[in-house]
Structures are given as structure tokens and as C-alpha cells.
Amino acid sequence: MRIAVIGGAGRMGLSNCEAILEAADTELAGAVEGAGHPAIGSDIGRLLGRDPLAIAVTADLEAVLADADVAIDFTTPAASAAHASIAARIGRPLVIGTTGLGATESATVAAASHKIAVVQAANMSRGVTLLQALVRQVAAALDEDFDVEIVEMHHNRKVDAPSGTALALGEAAAIGRGVDLETAARRARDGLTGPRQAGTIGFAVLRGGDVVGDHSVIFAGAGERIELSHRASDRQVFSRGAVAAARWVTRQAPGLYSMEDVLGLRSGG
Ligand code: NAD
Numbered sequence: 001m002r003i004a005v006i007g008g009a010g011r012m013g014l015s016n017c018e019a020i021l022e023a024a025d026t027e028l029a030g031a032v033e034g035a036g037h038p039a040i041g042s043d044i045g046r047l048l049g050r051d052p053l054a055i056a057v058t059a060d061l062e063a064v065l066a067d068a069d070v071a072i073d074f075t076t077p078a079a080s081a082a083h084a085s086i087a088a089r090i091g092r093p094l095v096i097g098t099t100g101l102g103a104t105e106s107a108t109v110a111a112a113s114h115k116i117a118v119v120q121a122a123n124m125s126r127g128v129t130l131l132q133a134l135v136r137q138v139a140a141a142l143d144e145d146f147d148v149e150i151v152e153m154h155h156n157r158k159v160d161a162p163s164g165t166a167l168a169l170g171e172a173a174a175i176g177r178g179v180d181l182e183t184a185a186r187r188a189r190d191g192l193t194g195p196r197q198a199g200t201i202g203f204a205v206l207r208g209g210d211v212v213g214d215h216s217v218i219f220a221g222a223g224e225r226i227e228l229s230h231r232a233s234d235r236q237v238f239s240r241g242a243v244a245a246a247r248w249v250t251r252q253a254p255g256l257y258s259m260e261d262v263l264g265l266r267s268g269g
Contacts, residue, residue: 002029004068007075009039019239030064031057070246081105084112093117093249099164117252121259122164124241129259132172139176144199146219153206153214162203
């Protein structure tokens with residue numbers, strides 16, 4: 001299976017290229033960067049600290065897609081939306097790991113998924129996908145006597161907050177409770193906030209160092225507390241998940257899928 005990597009010279013892009021090269025059944029079809037990126041023209045093997053692979057980073061997404069079975073995109077919200085439209089036009093399935101998409105960008109991805117199969121997930125790790133299912137289950141079992149708080153920490157170069165994973169965990173808790181996350185979420189607290197409002201879902205964000213991604217969901221009741229945590233120490237967990245999603249998505253009908261679909265957890269809620 002030939003897989004194209006979009007955002008190929010980024011932190012996750014390089015990790016995705018590595019995962020494709022390491023798996024026995026996948027080939028790197030090409031690495032795409034935005035026009036003007038300094039890595040364009042460089043050999044992707046060299047960028048990975050390997051021997052040259054005779055694959056130069058290019059800005060020509062259409063040519064790379066034409067020669068690939070599927071693409072993995074970890075770029076920016078605007079770029080991922082544009083890439084979904086191009087993949088739909090060319091007819092290649094897509095795996096999107098980019099986080100922080102707004103309503104318009106999400107609508108563009110949803111429109112593309114009428115023509116191609118798309119897996120979109122804020123976190124491609126198996127552990128976090130399972131965590132989401134667990135959070136949904138725990139939230140469904142507990143009532144509003146348990147306050148839900150979500151804490152995340154990432155490296156100091158992350159640009160969106162709370163993380164897409166934290167928001168997805170919040171969504172899982174909201175679904176479990178049967179409430180709307182937009183209404184229940186408290187994304188920041190500062191100053192004289194007053195006491196905590198029952199039923200809300202709080203978020204706390206930490207940034208620093210090279211933390212790959214830590215998430216905890218805390219259910220705090222009177223006299224007891226349940227904490228469900230996941231810590232990623234290596235970007236390869238996301239990349240291996242993205243490659244698994246790429247294998248899976250090539251066999252699907254057009255539609256918008258999640259990692260829970262890829263791992264067969266959809267009905268296990
Ligand atoms: P990064 O800035 O290191 O990499 C992004 C890359 O995309 C850059 O190299 C950039 O030049 C490239 N890019 C931007 N516009 C482009 C375009 N139009 N065409 C081609 N390439 C383009 O960032 P990162 O740490 O690799 O994270 C990327 C995204 O992935 C973020 O949204 C992050 O939150 C998300 N992420 C998701 C998961 C997951 O499991 N789903 C895990 C980690 C990070």
C-alpha cells in the first residue's frame with residue numbers, strides 16, 4: 001500500500017514517514033509540504049536521518065496523490081480542509097490527524113467525505129481511543145454529583161488549546177451524560193469565578209518542554225475521585241495509529257470515520 005504524507009517535514013509528518021517505512025506492508029508514496037517550505041527539494045530519507053530514499057519533499061500534492069493509494073495529513077486546520085477537497089476531487093481516501101478545525105473547515109471535510117472515505121481523529125493512539133470509550137462509560141454511570149475535569153499537558157510549541165484530544169474526551173463525557181459539550185464546557189477560569197456549577201465539564205491546559213501529550217479525566221465526587229489518565233511518550237503511537245487508519249480507510253465506502261471505527265469500538269460504548 002502506497003501512502004502519501006502531507007505536512008511531511010513537520011513533527012508528526014516525519015514521524016508518519018518513519019512509521020510507513022518501518023511497516024512491512026506500506027510504502028512511502030511521497031512527502032508534501034506547503035509552497036515555499038524550506039524542506040522542499042530535500043530528500044525525505046536525509047530529513048529522517050536515514051540513507052537517501054530518492055523521494056524529495058514536494059509542494060505538488062496532486063501529483064503525489066495520483067501516485068498513492070491513501071494520504072495521511074497532519075498539517076493545519078485550513079490546509080487539512082483544502083487537502084480534503086483535493087483528495088475528494090482526485091478520489092483518494094484520507095486520514096486527518098490535524099486538530100483545532102473550526103466549523104467551516106469541519107464542514108469542508110464533511111463535504112469531501114461524501115465522495116471519499118475519511119478517518120478524522122484528534123488522537124490516533126489506541127490508548128486514547130480506548131480512553132474515550134471508557135470516559136463515555138464512566139460518565140454514563142455517574143451523575144452530576146461527580147464533577148468532570150479534564151487536564152492536559154503538551155510541549156511548548158503546540159498552537160491550539162485545549163488540545164483536540166482534551167475536547168474529544170470532553171465530548172465523550174458529554175455524550176455519556178447526555179448533555180451538549182458546548183453548553184457544559186468551561187474552557188478557562190480566571191479571577192472571581194464563583195463556585196463550580198454542577199454539571200459543567202472543566203478544562204485545564206498546561207504547556208511546557210517536550211511533553212508529547214498527557215491527558216487525565218477526573219470524576220470528582222464527595223469523598224472519592226476517579227482519574228483516568230493517558231500519557232504518550234513517543235509520537236510513534238500516533239503515527240502507528242495513523243498507518244492503521246490508512247490501511248483500514250482504503251477498504252471503506254465514502255464517509256467520515258473515527259479511530260473508534262478503525263478499532264471496532266463504535267458499538268462498545
Ligand atoms: P508541525 O507544525 O510540526 O507540522 C505541521 C506541518 O504541516 C508543517 O511542516 C507545515 O509546514 C505543514 N503544512 C502547513 N500547511 C501545509 C500545506 N498547505 N501543505 C502541506 N503541508 C503544510 O505540527 P505537528 O506537531 O506535526 O502537528 C500537526 C497537527 O497534528 C496539529 O494540529 C497537532 O495538534 C496534530 N496532532 C494530532 C495527533 C493525532 O493523533 N491526531 C497527534 C499529534 C499532533
